Ligand SMILES: Nc1ncnc2c1ncn2[C@@H]1O[C@H](COP(=O)(O)OP(=O)(O)OP(=O)(O)O)[C@@H](O)[C@H]1O
């Protein structure tokens with residue numbers, strides 16, 4: 329798994345070939361990057377966000393290697409069903425029932441929440457965000473071409489892609505189709521093969537969906553996989569540089585994107601397929617469906633800077649699973665704090681240390697070895713190199729790591745223990761309904777330069793800036 333060759337040139341792991349190979353862009357100097365985006369029926373959890381941190385690291389590394397990156401991220405706001413086998417409810421309609429809001433309202437709400445997380449993690453804004461519901465004509469045209477080429481069939485509930493037409497279907501996942509096919513019952517109105525997938529699903533005959541459109545095959549909605557093939561091709565063409573997602577996409581979503589693109593355009597869509605591995609809780613993938621998940625906001629509520637989570641992600645290689653623990657996160661927060669303090673102690677300079685920078689480039693160009701890159705960062709920080717040079721070097725490295733060192737400001741007021749003690753006394757006075765004493769303590773806290781605010785079950789202290 330570890331890639332040892334000296335690779336000042338960028339080398340990346342390609343899931344299609346299952347090896348690390350040299351990255352060369354299709355158009356010199358430019359790199360097209362498509363990343364499967366969130367299904368906006370709920371908040372993103374920090375597992376989802378780990379994948380976007382990996383993709384951001386990739387994007388920054390491409391820029392570091394002087395590629396002009398065209399980065400496209402989709403928003404899945406229709407068609408992602410609860411089950412990968414094309415059964416069950418659309419996650420958006422399910423989210424709508426849960427919240428009592430319309431599917432359109434929750435799509436807008438959770439897209440905005442996702443983008444707030446994106447910014448909090450200092451992820452670079454993609455050139456293009458694209459929503460599946462805004463690309464219906466492209467998806468329908470795609471399915472029509474597949475139909476004309478004889479790749480589809482109709483069942484009672486939709487239009488399906490016939491995977492038996494492709495001898496190498498599922499190559500990305502090295503799928504054993506014969507084993508899958510064995511023992512499968514074939515019935516009228518059902519899929520012909522377990523690997524076949526929906527391109528278009530019909531609205532139920534007896535009820536209306538919130539999100540549905542007319543099509544040549546009947547009223548309904550597009551399948552999840554067609555959206556990514558259609559939108560990536562719309563923005564990057566049907567043969568572009570890199571397509572990313574989480575490891576769970578290899579077996580179904582990306583295998584299906586490749587199958588339908590091969591059938592429609594004769595390409596496997598992207599030259600490199602790259603996958604971020606899971607954030608785990610216990611031995612399980614952190615997942616929304618599992619219910620037990622942490623949001624970025626859950627960390628903020630515990631006073632943990634979102635960038636500490638970014639740092640934690642960088643400590644592990646993107647192709648290894650990362651076990652979440654609060655201790656690990658706290659250690660990342662401490663390391664980030666020390667890095668920030670060192671950086672801000674040093675005077676500004678413009679001349680980086682070339683030897684350290686070359687070692688850093690070598691690490692990051694070795695299939696994004698971010699943990700090795702961080703080790704080099706700390707060697708630099710603890711080195712004897714001139715501090716002005718150290719700062720200039722760290723500034724360049726941070727363009728890749730994205731820890732936003734430049735914009736961090738030391739807190740102007742640490743809250744003194746004596747003020748915290750006064751706030752505790754005031755809380756006790758309030759609980760005893762001694763309102764005058766509570767007010768007196770509030771004034772005393774204010775005299776020391778702090779404001780105390782009452783939360784639902786606790787109090788919060790803030791510097792009094794007036
Ligand atoms: N635990 C995880 N760790 C890392 N990446 C993940 C994890 N779970 C999902 N992802 C990735 O997050 C991205 C967004 O996925 P999406 O919003 O569709 O959520 P999802 O896969 O439906 O999540 P869940 O399975 O938790 O319901 C995808 O690239 C997916 O592969």
Ligand SMILES: [Zn+2]
Nearest residue numbers: 364365556581
């Ligand atoms: Zn996708």
